[in-house]
Amino acid sequence: MALSGMRGLSVFISDIRNCQNKEQERLRVDKELGNLRTRFKNEKGLTHYEKKKYVWKMLYIYMLGYDVDFGHMEAVSLISAPKYPEKQVGYIVTSCLLNENHDFLRLAINTVRNDIIGRNETFQCLALTLVGNIGGREFAESLAPDVQKLLISSSVRPLVRKKAALCLLRLYRKNPDVVNVDGWADRMAQLLDERDLGVLTSSMSLLVALVANNHDAYWSSLPKCVRILERLIRNQDVPQEYTYYGIPSPWIQVKTMRALQYFPTIEDPNTRRSLFEVLQRILMGTDVVKNVNKNNASHAVLFEALALVMHLDAEKEMMSQCIALLGKFIAVREPNIRYLGLENMTRMLMVTEVQEIIKRHQAQIITSLKDPDISIRRRALDLLYGMCDVSNAKDIVEELLQYLSTADFAMREELSLKAAILAEKFAPDLSWYVDVILQLIDKAGDFVSDDIWFRVVQFVTNNEDLQPYAALKARSYLDKPAIHETMVKVSAYILGEYGHLLARRPGCSPKEIFIIINEKLPTVSTSTIPILLSTYAKILMHSQPPDKELQSQIWAIFSKYEGCIDSEIQQRAVEYHALSRKGAALMDILAEMPKFPERQSSLIKKAEDSEADTAEQSAIKLRTQQQASNALVVTDQLPANGPQPVGQLGIVKVPSMSITDDNTSEQEVTRENGILTVIDSQPPSTASPDLLGDLLGPLAIEGPSVTTHQPEPSVASDLQSGIRADALAIEPVEELANNVQPIGDIAERFHALIVKDSGVLYEDPYIQIGIKAEWRAHQGRFLLYLGNKNIAPLLSVQAMILPPSHLQIELSLVPETIPPRAQVQCPVEVINLRPSRDLAVLDFSYKFGTHVQVNVKLRLPALLNKFLQPIQLSAEEFFPQWRSLSGPPLKLQEVVRGVRPMPLAEMTNLFNSLRVMVCPGLDPNANNLVASTTFYSESTRAMLCLMRIETDPADRSQLRMTIASGDPVLTSELKEFIKEQLVHIPIPSTPMPPQTQPVSSPTTAMSDPGDLLAGLLN
Template sequence: MSSSMRGLVQFIADLRNARARELEEKRINKELANIRQKFKDSNLNGYQKKKYVCKLLYIYILGYNIDFGHLEALNLIASNKFSEKQVGYLAVSLLLNENHPLINLVLNSIRKDLNDVNELHNCLALHAVANVGGKAMAETLNTDVHKLLISPVSKPEVKKKAALTLLRLYRKTSHAVQKEWAERIVNLLDDPDFGVVTAVASLVIVLTQDDPETYKIAYGRAVNRLHLIIIEKRCHPDYLYYRVANPWLQVKLFRLLQNLPPTDNADELASLLDVLQHTLDHFGQNVPNVQQSNAQNAVLLEAVNLAIHMEVNMALMDKIVSRLCEFISSRETNLRYLGLDTMSRLSEKTADMEPIRKYQSTILGSLRDRDISVRRKGLDLLYSMCNYQNAEVIVAELMSYLETADFAIREDMVIKIAILTERHAPDYKWYINTIMKLISVAGEYVSDEVWQRAVQIVMNNEDLQPYAAHTLLAYLKGPVYYDSLVNIGGYVLGEFGHLIADSPGCSPIEQFMALQDKFGSSPPATKALLLSTYIKFVNLFPEIKPQLLQVFVTYSRSLDSELQQRACEYLALARLPTDDLLRTVCDEMPPFPERASILLTRINERQRSGSLATDNGLKLEPPVKPLIEGF
């Protein structure tokens, strides 16, 4: 090292030897004062500027604020010496951001280096543009970066950096990449250098996401490159990763194809199907080396995602499901998660769920996985693959698991079980039994939407009402209850308790006692609902009117204003000399109008907000009719 940089080495050593924060700050303040004084001297040469700027950068990296020296750093960029230019660009990358007022002063120097014949200067300028970015650089330098990317004389190292820099600028502003550049950019997917192709693939992936129509010309080139790598095994030895040919490029090309609509070209389609078939047959099976296995599995999963996007033939789909099931059965948690996640995506796309349902028992086993993220994915997949044929088995398994499930996913499970129970119920009795068991098992996780939805279904199905009232009364007589169970019980018995009044164990006084037994420990909202039930009872069961009036009298003196008002109004209504007004007020509620399911609305809102694990959507099964039309 030259003597001019020994001061920097000594300065760093002094800071490392400082035994206290105060000593470090003292040494830094002394050095900053010295540097300020030196910068006032206009006779500093390039080496000296470089040394002092390096000291400023080191101080900045330690977390201290640097409010001077920026212009000296910019002057170093204009130097013809690489070491000085390098330090100047490093200072720009660290000390300036895209909104810094000095950015405009450096644009001309960067443009000059971008157009320089020296590739080292090109690379330094590209680094600075990529690190700082910003709208100003995107609008001013995008053309120069593009020229470096497509220039036939640019070296591979420069092309790689130019592609990634253009990607950075495009992410700042979409105007950084012009549509007329599409063909020249896509042509680079045929570049003989794999590094260039990998960098360009990263750029094209983002471009195809935003403008698939303009960049659909990349489809054929991506397929040809995949065929060369996977089928013809043409790959430079430098890009072999544990005997896997450039897995990063393969993954990127598969992702690129997923952003574009499937091709209409028969030759391209046949070539791509060969690639997919070969990948499914030979990747990820019996690989002893962990790194090689990871690389092959990464490629395999992206190939499967592409096959799902293309909606390939059934024979290939069976093989895909079989391979994904191997992932689900793997000992590695990551593979189990990815297998379930990909299978969920497949279930969204395919109309025929039979290949997936063959492995139902394996998927059910994921609910008891030791990792909660795997259990969540298993729940999502079971939710999406459920239909009227396997609903009873899946719902029963979910109910069994619900009793011991983690608290973090219980509410999600409750909502999904409720939706599946309604959508695929073989009969009304099964629906009521399942919903009641759900509430009794996980009542504290049952949201209002669940029991309100059950009330809607009971109200709109006349044949269901007596059985629902009888079942709810039996649960209310049990020792374990939750507020949601009392709510639905109070609502249904208030409307339909008279339908079972003649049944053994269901007399009016027994219905009243079952509700009153839960009344004292219920929250105010539930008490208010039960008071409404009791006024209905006054109309339906005059024989227990004295007991009901006593409740109204007691709560007419309640400290809760809502309960007090209800009790007073109901007491006045019950004491009217004639029952005409009482019968009018307490008339049976009409059926609910058709509306979107409140449960589906809830689950969709939570999915959009990201608070719920991936939902996968609900599939309507044509063979079975929902319990309530339009719900």
């Protein structure tokens, strides 16, 4: 009987393997599922053995990727079977098909407990494995005491005890209260005396979880952890089966050193000495070999040892040895080892007195900046930034400037910011600082924020000796035929204030300076025009008595902009025009900017503040925050004095004098052209480095609605009633609005995700929302990546998906707060009920600080094509199906105009990216395409879809499209979807004739009676 039962499963598996295509497989599976349903309806007559063989088939069907929404009760009931074969099937299938929240699991708790406390070791192992995989809070409350007894029992075999340790770890993660700290600490220490390495490995995993939450209770385990490491490193009593490529149990070594890092620095001299001897052996015995598996194991142990060395604040000699070893790693050919070497050397910077040792490897680190792998280049940049000081700043900044010209666009913003910080922090003299910032603007203007050149203005204004040099350098850059707009801003401002100091130099008279600046006027945006108008007014002021020709030219420009629609430009033009007629009095009205109070750059201050937070501390904080949410939170682990995003490091926005009122936040009073203006001292954040750039590509949609709350300036009424609209000449107009605008085109991002499964859905200066999806049949699962780009948290985070009626969507809990520089992953489950082109919408909102509230509605790319599965059909398979689908509504045809002109190869790629398979050779006309795909939904199940595209080589902007399927709604929806993709980008061509004109045939092939395929397809 057993042979006949298993033979049935073997025959079914053979039938599945012999299916010629997916449709045949689906039909065979559906037939088997129908048989199983019929059998399970007569459950009272089924024996345990019969249930077993049917449940085996059910599991195999589930493993093939098909939904199995029945038979769960039969699988659970097998857990109570008296014989091992039936009980084994019950445990395995229950573990695979059910999750911890399934109601059926409650029915099995008593049976599982009886197996755990029973004397049959095989049944104990089955029960412990089930609980270790899918046990939830109810299992934890009911079974934890029994599992603990098994674990500490000396009469139980190691095979059962190691499963009990992992089972208890699962229960502890679900409910920490099940492990009583007072009663368990001593028993945990006793477990570390275990000689069996299998039990010891599982127990060490449990210890890591326990000490991560409360290390104080487990001090007695610390010396035993050190003894375990000594035993392994000396290879004492380590069985061969636990030796991996000559390394004694690298898994226990890594777990033990990780557990030790949760304890504070070890004070006991004997324990500390023993541990350092172990670490010394690891450092001395690790090298790069050709065997990849051995490398992976030895490096896993080594890098955990390095982390422990830093945690213990080892002696300088050992730190030097660590750095020397890492120096070898960053010079090898294997990219993974180079990456790990750079990353760990960056972490070493957190330890005092090692920077001088790391500097010995500066040349090799600079070489890594040119590595083909962008991840390695980023780590090299982080390390150079962290190791920079006064002694090597000049060399490092010059290397960064040289690298800037060839660096990836994804890195240029970060490069620019770091070079600016280093130049300001370690400048040997201010003229060098000015040179660096101007070179930075010249080479990477698009990636240099306005905050950086505002800071240059402060330095130049506060240092009279620097003013002629800065003006001369700014003048030299204006001679270039094409310069970035930011260079125009800084040059115009500096020459407006200090250009008169160059009057005796050739090419630097007021008229010549005006001419060279005015040449740039037609090329700049509206935010730069006010700065140029201020510069023209300053030039007039410094050319007293005035040059009549120069005066008339400048007045003409003022007159031109007096009617400008932009209120800022208009007001400046009107007032400067009026003020410039006051002659010598202009010198008093437009006097030079006063010196600014000396204060630390906010950019440097925030960079230094971030050094207090180590990667380990950030991880611990985030673990605490993660417990309240199902979402996964990941930090971007930065070196202690590593880079910060642009948005965090806002340099002082404008040269200013700071005043403080008792009832208000700090404001800045700025004097420009004799006018005092109050502005907020905290500028809005700008775009930060891409958090997700290594993982996701381009994508997003509807723009954000933004609510901003500006604090009322508490200053004298004469200041408020002055002329706030005048603002500063160097203050861009849009900066004052504090509006949050999306970065990139949201619609373009959405269209990119139609053909891709990962990308950026939305991005603004504060957050980046990415998506990564996978689709199978009529189900889908994707992760929403919510990345906070700033050093302040995002508050009141809310996300809700508004699904159309044809989609069933479930979004996991989204945390209300996203920590600084963290990324939250929110899983989303999707089920397609029927064919439709309607879109799901993500309604997302958050707050940043007290001033900004953003709400966006984003289309989600859960489109019709995501539930397609391309299928390749031969002529023998295609034509019978095509003939059987005759005429509307199952077969629809339409002449489509306004198509993006594209060659057939490009159109083939488009269809393939939409999950539609082009079948070559089926149409003898080389200008036509024939394609097929399978659509999945709960209502249609697997539905074959066929299509023919007939193009006109003389006019690629039109084609005839025929779509056929067995469902009229699917045919109509698929036809409209394909049409949308073909015409979604407008073509720059002459208008198409109106629809009332006679429709001509798109191709001669369509009307050619000799077309061999016409009779078969039409």
